[in-house]
Amino acid sequence: MEYEAVIGLEVHAQLLTDSKLFCSCSTKFGAEPNTQTCPVCLGMPGVLPVLNKKAVEFAIRAALAMNCRIEDRSVFARKNYFYPDLPKGYQISMYERPFCVKGWLDIDLNGAKKRIGITRIHMEDDAGKLIHAGDFAQAQSSYVDLNRTGVPLLEIVSEPDIRSPEEASEYMRQLRNILVYIGVCDGNMQEGSLRCDANVSVRPRGREKFGTRAELKNMNSFRNIQRAIAYEIERQVKVCDSGGEVIQETRLWDDAAGKTIGMRGKEEAHDYRYFPDPDLIPIAVDAAWVTQVKDNLPELPGRKKDRFVKDYGIPEYDAALLTQDKLLADYFETVIKEGAPAKWVSNWIMTELLRELNAEEKSASECPITPGQLAALHRLIEKGTISHKIAKGVFTEMYKTGRDAEDLVKAQGLMQVSDDSEINKMIDDAVSENPKQLEQFLAGKDKLFGFFVGQVMKKSSGKANPGLVNKLLAQKLDQLKK
Amino acid sequence: MRLCELAIPELSTMLAKGECSSVDITRSVYERIREVDDKIHAYLWSNEEYALSQAGEADRLRKAGEKLNPLLGIPVGLKDIFLTKGVPTTCGSKILEKFVPPFDSTVVSRLKEKGVVITGKLNMDEFAMGSTTEGSAFGPTRNPWGLEYIPGGSSGGSAAAVSSDMCIASLGTDTGGSIRQPAACCGVAGIKPTYGRVSRFGIIAYASSLDQVGPFGKNVRDAAIMLEAIAGFDPKDSTSVKIDVPKYTDSLTGEVKGLKIGLPREYFVEGMDKEVADTVKAAARTLEKLGAQVIEVSLPHTEYCIATYYIIAPSEASSNLARYDGVRYGLRVDAQPNSLLSMYKATRDRGFSAEVRRRIIIGTYTLSAGYYDAYYLKAQKVRTLIRKDFEEAFKKCDVLITPVLPTHPYKLGTKINDPLEMYLSDIFTVSCNLAGLPGMVIPCGFNKDNLPVGMQLLASHFQEQKIFQTAYAYEQNTEWHKRKPKI
Numbered sequence: 015m016e017y018e019a020v021i022g023l024e025v026h027a028q029l030l031t032d033s034k035l036f037c038s039c040s041t042k043f044g045a046e047p048n049t050q051t052c053p054v055c056l057g058m059p060g061v062l063p064v065l066n067k068k069a070v071e072f073a074i075r076a077a078l079a080m081n082c083r084i085e086d087r088s089v090f091a092r093k094n095y096f097y098p099d100l101p102k103g104y105q106i107s108m109y110e111r112p113f114c115v116k117g118w119l120d121i122d123l124n125g126a127k128k129r130i131g132i133t134r135i136h137m138e139d140d141a142g143k144l145i146h147a148g149d150f151a152q153a154q155s156s157y158v159d160l161n162r163t164g165v166p167l168l169e170i171v172s173e174p175d176i177r178s179p180e181e182a183s184e185y186m187r188q189l190r191n192i193l194v195y196i197g198v199c200d201g202n203m204q205e206g207s208l209r210c211d212a213n214v215s216v217r218p219r220g221r222e223k224f225g226t227r228a229e230l231k232n233m234n235s236f237r238n239i240q241r242a243i244a245y246e247i248e249r250q251v252k253v254c255d256s257g258g259e260v261i262q263e264t265r266l267w268d269d270a271a272g273k274t275i276g277m278r279g280k281e282e283a284h285d286y287r288y289f290p291d292p293d294l295i296p297i298a299v300d301a302a303w304v305t306q307v308k309d310n311l312p313e314l315p316g317r318k319k320d321r322f323v324k325d326y327g328i329p330e331y332d333a334a335l336l337t338q339d340k341l342l343a344d345y346f347e348t349v350i351k352e353g354a355p356a357k358w359v360s361n362w363i364m365t366e367l368l369r370e371l372n373a374e375e376k377s378a379s380e381c382p383i384t385p386g387q388l389a390a391l392h393r394l395i396e397k398g399t400i401s402h403k404i405a406k407g408v409f410t411e412m413y414k415t416g417r418d419a420e421d422l423v424k425a426q427g428l429m430q431v432s433d434d435s436e437i438n439k440m441i442d443d444a445v446s447e448n449p450k451q452l453e454q455f456l457a458g459k460d461k462l463f464g465f466f467v468g469q470v471m472k473k474s475s476g477k478a479n480p481g482l483v484n485k486l487l488a489q490k491l492d493q494l495k496k
Numbered sequence: 497m498r499l500c501e502l503a504i505p506e507l508s509t510m511l512a513k514g515e516c517s518s519v520d521i522t523r524s525v526y527e528r529i530r531e532v533d534d535k536i537h538a539y540l541w542s543n544e545e546y547a548l549s550q551a552g553e554a555d556r557l558r559k560a561g562e563k564l565n566p567l568l569g570i571p572v573g574l575k576d577i578f579l580t581k582g583v584p585t586t587c588g589s590k591i592l593e594k595f596v597p598p599f600d601s602t603v604v605s606r607l608k609e610k611g612v613v614i615t616g617k618l619n620m621d622e623f624a625m626g627s628t629t630e631g632s633a634f635g636p637t638r639n640p641w642g643l644e645y646i647p648g649g650s651s652g653g654s655a656a657a658v659s660s661d662m663c664i665a666s667l668g669t670d671t672g673g674s675i676r677q678p679a680a681c682c683g684v685a686g687i688k689p690t691y692g693r694v695s696r697f698g699i700i701a702y703a704s705s706l707d708q709v710g711p712f713g714k715n716v717r718d719a720a721i722m723l724e725a726i727a728g729f730d731p732k733d734s735t736s737v738k739i740d741v742p743k744y745t746d747s748l749t750g751e752v753k754g755l756k757i758g759l760p761r762e763y764f765v766e767g768m769d770k771e772v773a774d775t776v777k778a779a780a781r782t783l784e785k786l787g788a789q790v791i792e793v794s795l796p797h798t799e800y801c802i803a804t805y806y807i808i809a810p811s812e813a814s815s816n817l818a819r820y821d822g823v824r825y826g827l828r829v830d831a832q833p834n835s836l837l838s839m840y841k842a843t844r845d846r847g848f849s850a851e852v853r854r855r856i857i858i859g860t861y862t863l864s865a866g867y868y869d870a871y872y873l874k875a876q877k878v879r880t881l882i883r884k885d886f887e888e889a890f891k892k893c894d895v896l897i898t899p900v901l902p903t904h905p906y907k908l909g910t911k912i913n914d915p916l917e918m919y920l921s922d923i924f925t926v927s928c929n930l931a932g933l934p935g936m937v938i939p940c941g942f943n944k945d946n947l948p949v950g951m952q953l954l955a956s957h958f959q960e961q962k963i964f965q966t967a968y969a970y971e972q973n974t975e976w977h978k979r980k981p982k983i
Contacts, residue, residue, distance in 0.1 A: 053599055057819045059592065060579045060601060060698040062733050092815050094863070096840060103818020158823065287863035289872060292705035292812055294734050 017216045017254065019247045020224055021176035022133075025189055027168045027199040028140065028207035029072045035139045035166035036063030036106065043205060047145075047159035055164035057101030062293050065090075069166040072198040073113050073137055074299060074307045076168055079196045079314060080132050082117030084304060088136070090294045094287040098158050099142035107169075108136035109288040113297070119192065121184045130185050131173030140165040168198070174213065174224065179243040183236045186210055187338075195340045196312055203234050212243055215260065216250045225250070226260040230274055232267045237375075242267035246274050318343055326356035335364060341378035345385055352389030362388070366406060370413045382416045383409075391419040399423065400430050404476055432479040434486065437470070440478065441490050444469040456495055463491070499524035500571075500661040501980065504718045507664065508566045511558060518551040518558070518569025521664070522613050525571045529615075529662045532983045536647075537637050538657040540576050541584050542616030547571065550613040557611055566721050568611040573663035575654045576617040577624060578604050578709075579698040583614075587700045588622040588632040588650075591820045591827045591847030601698020602733070603667060603709055603726040610725050615663045618653030622849050623817065624674055624702040626650050627901075627921050630912045631851050638908070639681055640981040641947050645905045648678030651712070655682040658712045660983055665713045665722050669699060670935075671706045672805050673900070673925025679712060679937040680900035680950025683979065685719040685967070686712045690957050691932035692737035694723075695730030701816040703809035704735075706929040715977045716938060716968045720744035723960065739958055747961035748968040753787035755966060758893035762798035763924055768902035775949040776899045779940035779970060783897075786969055793892055795885040798927065800878050805926035806919055807862050807875040814859030820847060854915065883931040886956070895966045896954040898924050904943050924952060934960045938967045939976040948976070 034041055037054035054061045077084050091109035117132035142163040146153035170189065176182050190208055193199040201208050215227035230246055233239045245267075250260050265274040313321070315337045322333035322343075337343045342363070349359045367388075371381060391409060394400050400408060400423055411422050423429060431437060444466055445452055455462040470483050499507065499521045510516045526544045533539055554569035574580065577587050579597035581604075586592045600608065607614070621631030629652025630636040637652040639645040640660040647656040651668030655678035658666050668675040670688035679686030687710045694709040701707060711722030727741045759780055764773045784790045822828035822843035831842035848856070862871035889896060901921050911918040928935035933954050940951040955962045971977055 056824060058579075058597070058825070059585070059587070059595070059700040059819070060597070062697050062735075064732060064734055094815050094818060096818065096821060098821075098823045098836065101819060101824060103821060104815055285865045287815070287860065287865075287868075289811060289815070289863055289868070292703075292735075293701075 015255065016219045017247075017251045018219045019177055019243075020174045020215050020217060020227075021178075021182050021243060022174040022213045023172045023176065023182060023185060024211045024213070025170045025172075025186070026209040026211075027076075027170065027193050027201075029069055029166040029168060029198055030200060031066055031068045031072065031166055033066055033068075034164035035066050035069050035137065036164055039164065041165045043207075045161055047157070047161060050161040051163070055101065056160060057103070063106060063291075065294060065297070066166060069137060070297065070299065071303075071307055072166075073135065073168060074304055075196045075198055075311060076135055076170070076193065077114035077117065078304070078308055078311055079192050080117040080119055080135065080170070082114035082132060082135055084114045084299055085111060087111060087296045087298055088113045089296045090137075090291045091288045092291045093138075095284060097141070098156070099144050099160070099163070101142070101160060101163060105138060105141065106291055106294070107138035111296075112136040119185070119188055121181065121188050123181060123184050128175075128181065130175045130181075133171045133173050135168055135170050138167050138169060139163070140167050179240040179247070182212060182243050183240040186236055186239055191315060191338060191340065195314055203236075206234070209234070210239055212239065212246075214243055214246045214250070216247055216254060225254075226262050228260065228262070228274070228276075229264045230267055231264060235375075238267060238269055241272065242274055245272065249274065315340075322346075326350070326360070328356055328360045332360045332364060336360065339378055345378050345381065348385035349388050352386050354389040354392040358392060359388070362392075362409075366409050370410070383412050387412060387418055394419055394423060398430055398432060398479060400428055401476065401480055403480075404428050404430070428477060430479045431474050431477050432482055434482070437474075437478055437482055437486050438490070440470050440473045441466075441483075441487050444473060445490065445494070452494070455491065463487070466491070498528070498661070500528045500664070502664070503714045504566055504570055504664060504721050507570060508568075511569055518554040518571075518613060519548060521569065522547050522551040522571050522615070525615055525661070525663055528660070532640070532660050533662060535638065535643055535983060536640055536656050536660055536662070537635055538618055538653040538660070538662055539573070539616045540586060540588070540619050540632075540634055540653070546583075547613050547615050554611045554613060563609075563611045565610050565725075567607070567725055569613060570664050571613040571615045572607060572722075573615045573618045573654060573657045573666040574604065575620050575651050575666070575668045577620060577669050577700045578617075578667060579700070580604055580614070580617065583617065585617065585700070586634070587624070588620040588634065589847065589849075589852070590633045591843070592700075593633070593827060595826050597698075599698065602695035602730045604698065606726050607667075618651070618657055618666060620653055621650035621674075622852050623700070623813070624650040624669055624671055624707075625813070625851055625855055627673065627677055627918055628908070628912060629653060629678070630908060631849060633849060636908055639905055639947070640983055641683060642905070642945060643983075644907050645947060646681060646908055648681030648901075648905065650674040650678075651686075652678045652681075654712050655679050655684055655686065658682070658684045658714060659981060661980070665711055665718050667709060667711055667722070667726070669702075669707055669709050670929065671702045671708075671809060672922050672929050675710045675712065676900055676925050676928075676935055676937040676950070676952055677922070680939075680948065680952075681905040683939040683942075683948030683950070683976070683981075684712050684714060685716050685936065685938045685971075685977070686710060687719050687723060687936040687960070687963065688928065688934065689723060689727060689960055690737075690934045691929070692735055693727050693934070693958065693960070695728075695733040695736045697730055697732040701812075703812040704816060705812060706805075706809060708929070716964060716971050717745065717748055719936070720748060720964050720968075737958075742961055744960060744964050747965040749965060750969050750972045751787075752783055752966055752969040755783075755788045755895065755962070756893040757783055757788050757790045757966070758793035758889055758896045759790060760793050760795045760798070760889065760896055760898060762795050763898040768899065769904060771943055772899050772902065772904065772949055775941040775943075776897065776951045779951045780897050782973060783966065783970055786973060788966070791893060793889045793896070795882075795889060795927070797878065797881045797885050801882060801927045801930060802919060802923055804875045804878045804882065804930060805922065806858070807871050808879065808930070810855040810859030811862050811872050811875075812859065814856045814863065817848075817852070817856055820844065822847075851915065879930050882927055886927075886931045886933060886954075890956040894955065894959075894962050896952075898952045898954065900924055900937050900950040900952045904945070904949070905947050928952075928954055933957060934963055936963045936967055938971060939979075940970070940974070941976060942979070
């Protein structure tokens with residue numbers, strides 16, 4: 015039987031506010047355990063939450079960027095469960111009345127556009143972290159770090175509109191891109207500031223009713239999202255084909271083993287006893303505020319792409335690629351500001367820079383070459399100090415070492431040879447060392463001109479100014495013809 | 497007369513004239529504590545040195561002409577539900593027996609800013625769950641008017657301490673009657689203001705949508721002075737309201753001419769103590785003689801109040817009390833097998849009394865998937881109807897007068913083992929919390945056993961002035977508040 019996958023994603027994005035969702039503690043990552051806490055986020059007796067206005071503003075931004083309808087009244091609810099990383103014994107989230115609903119975002123898969131619905135976006139506070147002494151199963155003690163407790167999160171729930179692992183990872187890429195664009199999340203999946211759970215089910219193609227879903231967790235990269243979902247679809251299809259039944263459960267992606275593993279046990283028996291949090295009043299966002307946020311919304315990828323085409327005269331394809339990642343687009347514009355021409359920058363980023371970054375699965379933020387350094391490299395080419403070809407080698411070195419182009423060129427003696435007499439000497443040598451080819455050329459085989467150019471460049475170890483080589487070689491061969 | 501027996505304005509005047517010092521008053525209060533608290537057990541924590549150092553500071557400020565206000569140097573007791581920096585705060589529970597808060601609740605800070613002398617922490621039913629103060633993990637408080645009788649609850653220590661002159665005034669909290677009911681039992685003035693009038697920050701939560709802070713005083717004026725000092729918006733409490741605090745003492749005119757007083761028919765019913773009903777009605781007649789107009793009104797959903805309250809309060813409590821898990825502070829009991837779950841179970845089993853566990857279990861049940869709609873959601877809807885009842889009633893009158901509890905204070909041990917019977921005694925007080933209204937209790941008589949009878953005055957949201965006006969006029973024309981218990 016042929017099956018179709020039905021996938022919905024639940025994404026948690028840590029908001030880039032300076033302080034926590036319900037208290038004024040810092041949200042900075044990586045501080046000493048339990049140093050960024052106060053009675054409120056520690057869940058001391060008698061404390062009360064006060065909503066961080068900035069977090070609401072960020073939620074408005076996300077709502078606008080993802081075309082959602084902001085509700086007139088949204089209500090925080092308590093999600094009750096016991097765990098040592100949850101000091102209050104409940105998480106403050108939203109349940110029946112989310113912040114915004116009914117949005118969408120478009121994904122582009124090999125040129126085909128698809129619209130993925132967003133069911134809802136809501137705010138909630140994060141839990142802390144447990145650190146186990148040794149292996150989890152054998153650990154004799156566990157330590158609680160509550161620095162992360164109370165950090166604001168946005169939960170973004172998609173409609174079950176996604177049909178393949180590729181679509182899922184593309185949706186995630188788009189979503190991440192938008193969140194980074196609007197400045198509400200740093201998008202770092204490794205550090206966990208952007209997390210994704212996937213609801214996956216399969217059904218016979220053509221059937222309307224959804225199959226039983228499994229919830230996948232623990233996928234911390236685009237690649238893992240794709241792999242985990244692909245594995246899970248295959249697993250469920252096998253179960254169905256062998257006459258079995260998929261059970262509703264949470265499954266963890268095991269990166270090393272390359273498979274999903276069911277979390278048997280009580281996980282599914284949770285009853286969170288949601289109810290409206292009586293310590294907080296409903297959120298009513300007024301239209302003027304939304305308009306204000308809208309007016310100050312950073313440029314989104316689509317608009318930025320159009321502007322790049324218009325202002326910089328680069329092809330649409332290039333502009334689309336450059337704007338897919340805000341940091342890359344920023345990088346592009348900074349190099350231009352540093353004085354390099356747009357077309358050169360665009361070409362250079364798309365060929366040289368992205369090759370290096372992609373090879374290491376790195377993002378533009380991790381690029382070891384600053385925009386200023388890249389612009390300086392261009393100046394060396396422009397001045398004729400090095401050739402385009404040499405520049406590529408220099409660039410690779412820069413990427414590896416982080417050193418300035420000029421340093422590398424000087425240290426390795428890569429300066430372009432533009433001295434007539436020096437080049438003429440190399441031409442003379444090349445001609446006299448290849449009498450056979452010279453004879454053929456003089457007999458009319460014009461395309462051997464290129465051969466002589468190559469010989470000269472080789473003698474100069476690539477450093478000869480190619481324009482000059484061409485000019486002087488032509489003069490020399492003309493003389494010989496005569 | 498001893499200093500500890502005086503009310504705030506008299507002490508204030510004496511202090512201003514230099515006829516006594518705050519240290520003198522505090523000494524007098526502590527002398528009284530040593531005299532009678534062995535019998536009454538109002539205090540869970542007291543420390544004369546701690547109190548005297550504050551009194552000394554208050555005297556210094558007065559000499560320097562700083563912070564001059566009616567409460568400067570006045571000894572005030574606090575229910576042990578208010579977080580006090582560096583001073584143990586147990587909430588009447590074993591689970592917090594050794595808990596010392598790192599900060600003050602907003603109301604405590606406000607009192608400290610006024611230069612009051614904090615005398616100590618007063619007994620209460622564990623987590624404010626109870627109507628007798630027998631629910632304290634540290635032993636019951638006894639009624640100064642009859643030591644074998646309950647002082648009411650849950651703020652029984654706060655009421656008994658004011659009644660027996662072990663402090664000048666005190667603070668309590670009221671979730672379903674926990675200020676008003678003990679005020680009635682102990683014959684003092686107590687007011688639960690409008691929900692949102694006073695900050696709840698730093699008050700150990702029982703049921704967040706019902707909890708409210710309020711003062712006890714030896715008379716109406718003292719209660720008004722105290723409320724003025726603690727009321728007002730607090731940025732740390734999102735449910736506190738940004739409405740200016742009126743000068744409550746300005747409404748103590750002694751006049752009630754033209755004021756309309758409603759007697760809700762559902763609060764004078766078959767089955768209640770007739771003497772109680774008659775005493776309250778007599779009080780209404782006194783006000784009528786003073787020029788008020790008394791009418792009968794109806795609050796048709798009254799019969800659902802108890803059921804509604806005992807769903808909403810435990811629901812919220814089950815969540816509010818989840819934080820007492822032995823992980824970060826308070827009691828931790830390790831158990832076998834050595835696991836997180838057994839530690840949780842042992843800690844909460846040992847740390848909470850049967851009554852607290854009962855309410856947590858009820859609340860967990862009413863919030864459960866499948867029961868939520870039938871219980872919690874339904875209760876919220878009924879709550880709206882109850883509020884509407886009052887809105888209708890307050891179109892016809894300014895103040896409602898009702899009994900506080902359907903019986904006289906009963907003897908210790910009579911209802912503590914019959915929770916349902918105890919819950920039913922809250923019948924006339926819970927509606928005020930469900931509707932978020934202000935409610936005050938003042939004494940309006942004594943029964944044949946010389947136990948006080950109180951009357952409850954209710955007004956519309958943020959209309960505390962009308963209550964103070966009515967209560968003060970009554971008090972000016974009666975002598976009940978002047979009686980002192982013989983201990």
